[in-house]
Amino acid sequence: MMDAKAVAPTKLHFDSRGIADNALNSRSLNFLLGSIALITLPHAGHIPPPIFGFFAILLIWRLAGVWYRHWLPNRWLLFLLTILGIVLLIAQHRGVFGRDAGTALFVVALGLKLMEIHSKRDVFLIVYLAFIVAASQFLYEQSILMAGYILLVCAVLLATLITQNATHVQTQAALKTSATIMLQALPMAMVIFVLFPRLEAPRWMWLADDNKALSGLSDVLEPGSISDLSLSDELVFRVRFDGNVPPPVLRYWRGPVYANTDGVHWTKDSNHNQPTQPVDFSGDAFHYTLLMEPQKQNWVFGMDMPESFDTSLHRNDTFQLLSNKRPADRAEYKIVSRPAYNTGPISPTDYRRNLQLPAAATDKQQALVNKLRGFDGRPEQFIQNLLNYFREEKFYYTLSPPLMPDNPIDTFLFETRSGFCSHYATAFVYLLRIAKIPARVVGGYQGGEFNKVGGFLEVRQADAHAWAEVWLENKGWVRFDPTAAIAPERVERGVNVDLQVASGAVNFGPLINESAALNWLKRSRQLWQSIDYNWQRWVINYNGANQMQFLQALGIDGIAALAKWLVGSLIIVTLPLAWWLLKQPKKPADKTLLIYRRFCNKLAKTGAAIRPGEGAKDFAERAKKQCPEMAAQIDQITALFIRLRYQSDARDGDLQRLKTLVGGLVVKKVI
Amino acid sequence: MHHALHQLLACADTVILGKQQQIRLAVCCLLAKGHLLIEDIPGVGKTTLSHTLAHLFGLAYQRIQFTSDILPADIIGSSVFDSQQNSFTFHSGPLFNQMILADEINRATPKAQSALLEAMEERQVTVEGQTYRLPEPFFVIATQNPSYQIGTFPLPESQLDRFLMRIELGYPSRQAERELLMGQPRHSLIKSLPVYLPDEQLAALQHEVSQVHVAPALLDYVLSIIEFTRQSDYPCGLSPRAGLSLLAAAKAWAFMDQRQAVLPEDVQAVLPAVAAHRLLAASHDSAATVAPILQQVAVF
Numbered sequence: 001m002m003d004a005k006a007v008a009p010t011k012l013h014f015d016s017r018g019i020a021d022n023a024l025n026s027r028s029l030n031f032l033l034g035s036i037a038l039i040t041l042p043h044a045g046h047i048p049p050p051i052f053g054f055f056a057i058l059l060i061w062r063l064a065g066v067w068y069r070h071w072l073p074n075r076w077l078l079f080l081l082t083i084l085g086i087v088l089l090i091a092q093h094r095g096v097f098g099r100d101a102g103t104a105l106f107v108v109a110l111g112l113k114l115m116e117i118h119s120k121r122d123v124f125l126i127v128y129l130a131f132i133v134a135a136s137q138f139l140y141e142q143s144i145l146m147a148g149y150i151l152l153v154c155a156v157l158l159a160t161l162i163t164q165n166a167t168h169v170q171t172q173a174a175l176k177t178s179a180t181i182m183l184q185a186l187p188m189a190m191v192i193f194v195l196f197p198r199l200e201a202p203r204w205m206w207l208a209d210d211n212k213a214l215s216g217l218s219d220v221l222e223p224g225s226i227s228d229l230s231l232s233d234e235l236v237f238r239v240r241f242d243g244n245v246p247p248p249v250l251r252y253w254r255g256p257v258y259a260n261t262d263g264v265h266w267t268k269d270s271n272h273n274q275p276t277q278p279v280d281f282s283g284d285a286f287h288y289t290l291l292m293e294p295q296k297q298n299w300v301f302g303m304d305m306p307e308s309f310d311t312s313l314h315r316n317d318t319f320q321l322l323s324n325k326r327p328a329d330r331a332e333y334k335i336v337s338r339p340a341y342n343t344g345p346i347s348p349t350d351y352r353r354n355l356q357l358p359a360a361a362t363d364k365q366q367a368l369v370n371k372l373r374g375f376d377g378r379p380e381q382f383i384q385n386l387l388n389y390f391r392e393e394k395f396y397y398t399l400s401p402p403l404m405p406d407n408p409i410d411t412f413l414f415e416t417r418s419g420f421c422s423h424y425a426t427a428f429v430y431l432l433r434i435a436k437i438p439a440r441v442v443g444g445y446q447g448g449e450f451n452k453v454g455g456f457l458e459v460r461q462a463d464a465h466a467w468a469e470v471w472l473e474n475k476g477w478v479r480f481d482p483t484a485a486i487a488p489e490r491v492e493r494g495v496n497v498d499l500q501v502a503s504g505a506v507n508f509g510p511l512i513n514e515s516a517a518l519n520w521l522k523r524s525r526q527l528w529q530s531i532d533y534n535w536q537r538w539v540i541n542y543n544g545a546n547q548m549q550f551l552q553a554l555g556i557d558g559i560a561a562l563a564k565w566l567v568g569s570l571i572i573v574t575l576p577l578a579w580w581l582l583k584q585p586k587k588p589a590d591k592t593l594l595i596y597r598r599f600c601n602k603l604a605k606t607g608a609a610i611r612p613g614e615g616a617k618d619f620a621e622r623a624k625k626q627c628p629e630m631a632a633q634i635d636q637i638t639a640l641f642i643r644l645r646y647q648s649d650a651r652d653g654d655l656q657r658l659k660t661l662v663g664g665l666v667v668k669k670v671i
Numbered sequence: 672m673h674h675a676l677h678q679l680l681a682c683a684d685t686v687i688l689g690k691q692q693q694i695r696l697a698v699c700c701l702l703a704k705g706h707l708l709i710e711d712i713p714g715v716g717k718t719t720l721s722h723t724l725a726h727l728f729g730l731a732y733q734r735i736q737f738t739s740d741i742l743p744a745d746i747i748g749s750s751v752f753d754s755q756q757n758s759f760t761f762h763s764g765p766l767f768n769q770m771i772l773a774d775e776i777n778r779a780t781p782k783a784q785s786a787l788l789e790a791m792e793e794r795q796v797t798v799e800g801q802t803y804r805l806p807e808p809f810f811v812i813a814t815q816n817p818s819y820q821i822g823t824f825p826l827p828e829s830q831l832d833r834f835l836m837r838i839e840l841g842y843p844s845r846q847a848e849r850e851l852l853m854g855q856p857r858h859s860l861i862k863s864l865p866v867y868l869p870d871e872q873l874a875a876l877q878h879e880v881s882q883v884h885v886a887p888a889l890l891d892y893v894l895s896i897i898e899f900t901r902q903s904d905y906p907c908g909l910s911p912r913a914g915l916s917l918l919a920a921a922k923a924w925a926f927m928d929q930r931q932a933v934l935p936e937d938v939q940a941v942l943p944a945v946a947a948h949r950l951l952a953a954s955h956d957s958a959a960t961v962a963p964i965l966q967q968v969a970v971f
Contacts, residue, residue, distance in 0.1 A: 170902050590888070593971055612969045615935035647932040648884040 026066050028163035029117070031171070032126065033063050035156040036114070039134045040107060042149070046140050048092045051104045054085060058111035078115055085112055103136045123164055130157055144535040155179050184581075187573040195551075195566045197559075198544040217299070217443050217464060221258045221266040221422055232461035235293050236445060237301060238533050240456040242287040246303070248447050250339045252467065252479060253301035253459060255444035257318035263358040264408055266426060266441050269318070277317065279476075281307050283340030290333045291537055298323045301444055301459070303337040304479060310334055319343070319477075332541050343476030346438070354438035354471060361434045364414055369434045379437045379472055386431060387485045390424065393417070397487035424482035425466040438471040442479070453523075454530025591655060592644040599637055599662045603627075606667050616641055630665070637661050672868075672876060673929055679727050679867040680927075686723045686860055687716050689847030693838050695927065696944050697724060697812070701873070702880045703923040705835020705916060706791050706811040708776075708826075708948065710955070713816065715840045718772060719857050721812040725770040728873055729866035731806065733768035735787075737779035739822065743786035747796050761798060766790055769806050769870065773813040777823040787811070788830045808873055817955065828907065828951060835916050836941070837948035839957065876926075883922040884932040892935050892970055893918055896942070899968045906951040913949045920945050935970045 037059060044052055058081070065072040073081060085108040093101035110129045117123060134150050134157070158178035159171075237253075258266035285307065292300060300313055300321040310333045313321050325331045346354075361369070372385040396418035404411040409430050412423050419427075425441045432439035446465035448457040467481040542550075556562050600610045600619075608626040610619045620638035624631040640658045644650045676698075683694045697720060700707045709717045718734070725732035735746060748764030765771070766787070773787055790796050794805050813834065816823055831837070843851065854860070868876065893914060901908030909917070918933075920941040925933045942964065947957035954960055 593888075596971070612967060613939075613965045615939065615970050617934055617936045618939075642932075642934060645888050646884075646886040646934055648886070649931075 027171075028123075028160060029066055030063075031156070031163055031174075032123065032160045033059060033066075033114070035153060035160055036110065036126070036130050038153045038156060039130050039137075039150075040110070042137055042141070042146065043103065043107060043133070046100065047104050047107060051088050051092055051108060054088055055107050055111040058114055062114040073115055078112070081115065082112055085109075099139050103133070103139065106133050106136060120164065124161075127157055127161055127164075142540050144532055144539075147535075147539075151182065155182055158182070184577060187577065188570060191566070191569045191573050193539075193542075194547075195562065195569060197562065198542070198547050217255050218296075219256070219268055221426070221441060221443060221466060222264070234461045235529075236295070236459050236461055236463070237293060238291045238456050238458055238529075238536075239303075239448065240289045240291075242289075244284075244286065245450065245457065246286055246339065249484075250303070251447050251457075252304040252465075252481075253445040253448075253463075254304045254306070254320060254442060255299055255301050256320055256442075257469070258441040258443060258466075259318075259354055260356060261358060261426070261430070269353070277344060277346075279305060279307070279319070280342040280344060281305070281338040281340070282342075283338055285336050285338050287334075287336050290335055291533065291541070292323075292331050292333070294328045294330060296327060298325070298327045300333055300335075302335050304339065305341045305343075306335050306337050307341075308336045330536055330541055332537065332546075341476070342474075345476070346471055351438050351471070354440050355433050355436060357430070357433050362410060364410060365431065365434055368413065369431055372431075373435060379432075379435075379470070382435055382437065383432070383470060383480060386428065387480070387482060390428075390482055391485045395424075395486050397483065421481075421483040422466040424486060425468045428468045428480070428482040432468070432470060440469050442467050442469050446481075449526075451526045451529050451533075453527045454533050456530070456533055458529055590645075592641060592658065595655075595658050595662050596637075596641045596645075599641075599665065602662070602665050602667050603634075616645075627667070630667070633661065633665055637665070672872065672879075675867050675872070676876070676927065682864060682867065683720075683723050683727060686857060686864070687720050688850050689843045690716070690720070690840060693840055694720070695924075696836055696838050696941070699920055699923040699927055699941065700836045700944075701728070701808075701810050702876055702926065703835060703916075703919040704808070704877055705919065706813070706833065708831070708834040708837040709812060709814045709840060710817060710837055710948075711814070711840045715842060716857075717812075717814040717840060718774060719861070720840070721770070721772040721814075722858070722861050723864070724812075725772075726861050726864050727867050728770075729869045730769040730808070730810070730873075732770045732772070733765040734772040734774055735765050736774045737776050737783065739778055739780060741779050741783045743783055746783065746786050747790070747798060750799055759799075761801065761803070763803070766796065767803070767805060769808055769810065771809075771811045773811055775816060776813040777815040777825055779824065781824055781827070784824065784826065784830065787813075788833055791833055808870060808877065831948050832910060832912055834948065835920060836944040837957070838944050839955075880923045880926045881919075883925050883930075885918065885922065886932065889933050889935065889938070892968070893921075893938060895968050896938070896946075896964055899964055900946070900950060903963065907949070909946060909949055913946065917941065917945045939965055 040052075040055060040059075047055075061071070061073075089101065089104055089108060093104060106129065110126065110133055113122070113126050113129060117126070131154070134153055137146060137150055155175065155178045158181055159174040162174040162177050163171075256268045258268050260267045260269065286303060288303070290300065290302070300323050302309065302321045305319060306315060306321055309315070309321060312325055312331075313323055313333055313335075315321055321333075321335070323331060323333070368389075372389060373382050374385060394417055397420060398418045399420050401412075401419040401423065402416050404416065408423070409427055412419050412427055413431075422441075429439040429441050443464075443466050445459045445463040446467070447463050448459035450457050465483070467479060467483065469477045469479055472478050551557075551562065551565075554565075556565055596616070603623050603626075604610070606623075606627050608619075608623040614622075616638050620634050623634050627634075637658065640654055640661065644654050644658060680691075680694060680698060683698075684691055687694060697707055701724065709720070711717060722732065722734075724730075735741075744764070746764050746766050748762050748767065750759040751762050752758075753760045771787075776784060776787070790805060791809075791811050794807075794809050796803050796805065815826070842848075896917070897909045897914050917938065921933045921937040924937040924941050925931075928937070930937075943957035943961045946964070947960040950960055952960040
């Protein structure tokens with residue numbers, strides 16, 4: 001029963017020949033396989049199924065091999081497996097360059113290396129490979145949850161190393177030790193994180209195979225494009241205001257402008273390279289920091305109307321903010337917006353462009369426009385009448401309107417009369433253009449949920465919105481939101497995503513059924529979002545530029561000052577730790593034992609390696625048989641060692657004598 | 672004194688043939704002030720061994736044959752009414768001897784067993800409110816049949832722990848058996864043996880054994896052994912008492928080897944006898960039971 005338990009490796013690192021059969025300690029092997037399974041698990045999502053399956057089979061095979069050693073592949077089968085792995089890699093990735101192929105390569109190598117564990121060295125190699133695979137997770141996901149997971153898995157890997165090195169350490173004790181090691185490394189890691197110069201990969205090195213599907217507003221406004229987003233609670237950006245938070249009715253986050261239409265689709269102008277005309281701002285200014293989540297386009301949704309902004313942004317002539325940073329990265333921007341503005345006159349081209357219609361107005365449309373225009377031909381009056389028309393006639397706001405494939409404007413206005421923001425905005429603009437008033441549709445987000453815990457605003461895909469902009473003489477472009485006329489709650493309260501997801505439709509009724517549980521859910525989500533915001537902001541977003549800014553604020557400029565700070569803070573951080581560790585009651589290093597180990601290592605070369613459970617006297621007897629010519633020396637050294645280590649009558653010179661004797665021992669190497 | 676001890680061992684070897692290691696362990700047990708449990712089938716010389724030891728050490732010896740109907744009073748003794756003095760007087764039982772052979776202890780009921788085992792631990796007995804000291808030295812050799820034999824009450828774990836050592840004698844070798852068959856009867860041989868160590872000398876030896884040096888490094892080894900048994904898949908790890916016993920036995924072993932300090936080898940030598948019966952392993956083979964300890968616990 002006990003014999004089945006493999007022999008635990010010794011604390012001593014004697015000659016590897018003495019240890020070879022100890023490398024396959026089944027408990028630490030199980031530990032190793034378990035931690036490798038944990039590490040590769042998140043890769044299941046981004047490694048092609050054939051390669052991941054190949055790896056999984058190897059892992060399970062190896063696990064079975066713990067109990068049935070004869071099942072493990074021999075050298076030839078292993079060779080074939082390696083060929084198979086290479087073929088899979090080439091078939092799936094056509095090479096080993098790039099993030100995906102590189103990760104797959106490491107995973108396959110890890111799986112194959114698992115099949116040949118012969119010595120301790122192999123185990124160490126596997127553990128280091130596993131660390132690389134663990135780090136490669138961050139190429140795919142950098143969330144706080146993933147970081148925590150990887151940290152946990154690394155603790156398990158460290159524990160594997162501990163069980164490999166120490167004698168009969170219990171699982172719990174090994175995990176505890178590895179957790180302690182990680183905690184001790186934390187302060188140093190933090191210092192290096194903050195101070196070590198960040199290297200930014202040049203643009204051409206950006207990984208091309210970024211296949212994460214990003215949702216968001218698109219170039220074309222189609223009937224379904226916003227309702228698709230309305231059920232997604234995916235975060236688009238977060239805003240932290242310095243000072244007052246604007247009321248919901250002012251929170252229009254400006255995106256692309258859709259000015260061209262074919263009656264069904266609304267597209268944005270391709271050419272917006274004209275210089276932006278100056279805007280005349282008035283009223284209160286709102287200062288805020290905007291943290292964009294990864295997205296498809298380089299659009300930054302500033303609050304209507306951005307006045308000044310970071311140098312990495314520019315405002316095009318539709319007043320949309322565009323970033324020159326990589327859209328797939330999170331980025332932070334400082335923006336100042338003022339809700340009261342006058343954009344001034346527009347060029348005749350723009351005037352014409354914003355009156356463009358795909359076809360002449362139908363009779364019904366013309367009749368409606370004529371009716372609404374009334375006696376007074378002023379555009380303001382027409383807009384007012386149109387808004388009143390939407391409000392007073394039986395129009396409904398719904399996110400699941402009936403399909404209107406052919407002639408959406410007519411169908412919407414005269415038949416179904418139910419739709420959501422994009423229907424109202426497009427119909428509104430369409431009618432204004434018939435009335436020869438320049439108008440266009442603006443896409444973006446509206447509202448956002450205020451996170452009380454973190455003190456910031458979260459804007460999600462569900463907040464996607466479309467509204468209208470009308471050019472009025474002396475006022476410039478003025479925002480009108482026809483949706484607000486139909487469903488003012490949409491604008492004032494925002495979208496309740498929890499309810500929406502629960503019921504599958506929008507509910508703008510009074511939220512009387514907002515139960516305590518829902519409230520609790522909301523609050524815990526806000527707390528989590530707040531943690532996540534700070535993680536994104538302070539950890540993920542801490543790039544070269546931000547680091548430089550931060551360090552300059554600390555008064556560090558130049559590489560010399562940085563080096564001084566780095567070394568200085570490392571010393572400051574490590575000194576207390578070292579002091580604390582030294583303060584711990586610890587056995588003084590046993591010099592006798594160190595010298596004796598040297599002696600054992602010398603004898604190991606003759607083929608007489610000491611076994612873990614062997615005492616010095618027994619070992620001496622065995623060694624003397626192995627090399628009788630050294631019997632006298634072995635006896636002398638062993639007697640001295642025993643006197644120093646176990647007897648009470650050791651004399652002063654004994655240690656020195658032992659040292660001399662061991663030093664003078666010359667062994668002939670046995671091959 | 673070492674010389675006398677050496678002679679004693681040599682002499683015992685002439686009586687019990689081919690069992691040097693077991694005799695050494697038995698003497699070691701006596702020197703460490705522990706009690707001995709011999710487990711083996713009938714007829715391999717358990718009684719002879721104990722009788723020989725008693726004789727060689729010059730100890731007052733009594734054999735108690737345990738049967739299923741033996742009562743505690745049969746062991747300890749009882750108060751008997753003395754009509755002349757008109758009072759009860761205590762008639763001490765066979766327990767009041769320096770060396771007791773508790774033969775076939777697992778044939779007795781637990782009640783009778785516990786009477787003996789209490790006396791072993793306390794080295795005194797209390798009868799009707801009166802406490803009687805047992806003689807010094809007090810050494811119990813219990814023999815038991817393997818528990819698979821019929822009509823046995825196996826000793827409970829707590830009582831097994833009170834025996835410093837458990838040894839098995841086993842069949843003698845062919846050569847030893849031939850000599851046995853040719854030689855004179857053992858019991859007459861025992862009677863002719865001289866006394867090598869009178870009991871006051873035994874007390875002195877026992878005192879010297881307790882003075883054997885134990886280095887911190889050795890304590891570390893003993894502690895790792897104990898820790899190992901508690902963390903491995905043994906049914907039961909070694910108790911603190913087992914640790915004390917192990918150290919005491921190792922000291923005695925080192926002393927018998929004429930050393931003044933305990934070496935890991937001493938611990939390893941006594942480990943099968945001291946630890947195997949406390950680990951409650953399924954196997955009755957002591958050496959196999961402790962083999963993982965000897966192989967896996969690093970000495971340094």
